[in-house]
Amino acid sequence: MSSLSYAAPTSVDEAVKLLAGASGLAKVLSGGTDLLVQMRSGRLKPELIVDTKKIPGAMGARRENGGWVIGAATPGAVLEANEELKAEWPGVIEALDLIGSTQIQGRCTLAGNLCNASPAADSVPAMFAAGAICVVVGPNGKREVPVEQIPAGPGRTNLAKGEFILEIKLPARPPRSGDAYLRFIPRTEMDIAVVGCGVSVTLNEQGVCTAARVSLGAVAPTVLLVADAANALIGHTLDADTLAKLDAAAQAACKPINDKRGTVEYRTKVAGVLARRTASIAFDRAQGKSSGKAH
Amino acid sequence: MAKQYVLTTINGETTEFLCETQQTMLDVLRDVVGLTGSKEGCASGDCGACSILVDGRLVCSCLMLGVEAEGKTITTVEGIAEGEKLHPVQQKFLEHAALQCGFCTPGFIVAAKALLDENPNPTETEARYWLAGNLCRCTGYDKIIRAVMDAAAEMRGETAR
Numbered sequence: 001m002s003s004l005s006y007a008a009p010t011s012v013d014e015a016v017k018l019l020a021g022a023s024g025l026a027k028v029l030s031g032g033t034d035l036l037v038q039m040r041s042g043r044l045k046p047e048l049i050v051d052t053k054k055i056p057g058a059m060g061a062r063r064e065n066g067g068w069v070i071g072a073a074t075p076g077a078v079l080e081a082n083e084e085l086k087a088e089w090p091g092v093i094e095a096l097d098l099i100g101s102t103q104i105q106g107r108c109t110l111a112g113n114l115c116n117a118s119p120a121a122d123s124v125p126a127m128f129a130a131g132a133i134c135v136v137v138g139p140n141g142k143r144e145v146p147v148e149q150i151p152a153g154p155g156r157t158n159l160a161k162g163e164f165i166l167e168i169k170l171p172a173r174p175p176r177s178g179d180a181y182l183r184f185i186p187r188t189e190m191d192i193a194v195v196g197c198g199v200s201v202t203l204n205e206q207g208v209c210t211a212a213r214v215s216l217g218a219v220a221p222t223v224l225l226v227a228d229a230a231n232a233l234i235g236h237t238l239d240a241d242t243l244a245k246l247d248a249a250a251q252a253a254c255k256p257i258n259d260k261r262g263t264v265e266y267r268t269k270v271a272g273v274l275a276r277r278t279a280s281i282a283f284d285r286a287q288g289k290s291s292g293k294a295h
Numbered sequence: 296m297a298k299q300y301v302l303t304t305i306n307g308e309t310t311e312f313l314c315e316t317q318q319t320m321l322d323v324l325r326d327v328v329g330l331t332g333s334k335e336g337c338a339s340g341d342c343g344a345c346s347i348l349v350d351g352r353l354v355c356s357c358l359m360l361g362v363e364a365e366g367k368t369i370t371t372v373e374g375i376a377e378g379e380k381l382h383p384v385q386q387k388f389l390e391h392a393a394l395q396c397g398f399c400t401p402g403f404i405v406a407a408k409a410l411l412d413e414n415p416n417p418t419e420t421e422a423r424y425w426l427a428g429n430l431c432r433c434t435g436y437d438k439i440i441r442a443v444m445d446a447a448a449e450m451r452g453e454t455a456r
Binding site: 008029049100 | 299315317319338340341343353354358360363406410425426428
């Protein structure tokens, strides 16, 4: 018989104590849409599951300092129903909405997608572009970690033993800001990204980009924050020359694998094309031109 | 480790059960509680045959632990009809012959009910996207979609098309 135990602590301290004190593998359960599959397949054999959904702050989204604080265990469906959040961060919410089916949306979480650490995770490039900050709790207290510092490689994070993400913060939006996420898959739904791209920009009144973050998914062992691609946008309007430089910078950042979803050459080419398209949507949104769904 | 005690509500009835941590809600429903309407197709959240409602929200019961049911309100396919009276979605599945082997049907019924609870007037595209997490390998989806759209029309009080 298995010796798997389960706890649903009602405080951060209790959860940290359980996770840090476990002698074998201890896993955090929020939505479970990855964890249960990995347990079932035998890939993971935890001895302890710590369900974080009863910890205060882990469920729901709230305003803070003009931005948002999202509880790490909040299901996708709850965030997608938040019209105010969706209006401010349409790219993040659309990326989240691409994860799995309606049933998966009833459970899946941003933090889980991040900590599962798939390079092809849909919400992660959008969070990278957004400049999300993770509130990490653990035996040494609470620390804030930029989202791009969490993934370490496929299936691995930089979280230490006993640490977990309690909340994800999205910063306040300056005027004339917009974000977008696009992924390429060979069908219309229910597939894993061949390439994903997130872009978030802020423009001045002349439409010149003053701040930008660009990210790529599924083209390297982790999601990438591509500074050169962001620099191709900053200081420019989105004209043909800017788009060409963005395309080149995105392609240059790619270190993809060959697999059944796409070759190195194909993924690299698609990354450039997606960067152009995603940036166009983000710029349009920043200028109030389009509030429609990107997908 | 000793079994866990769980107190929950299933299809309107207060229910208590004992389960092991690794047992999924689907395992508990089928093997402990004896509600075998929810099916195991893939056990990995891809096929939707195990769909249930948890506090009104559609989830795959194969991706939920039984212990997580504590304090929740669960609805399975057995709880969709009102006594002997079929839910309009169930009735329309019969009328449109929207099933062959029937294995996927409980999941489709629960998912379609959840759709119409949230959106009484879905477009066909919305219905198809909502049900994209339910796989059927024999009927094909057209009859299923026709049944759902017809059920939606009936529930809105419109005459059959």
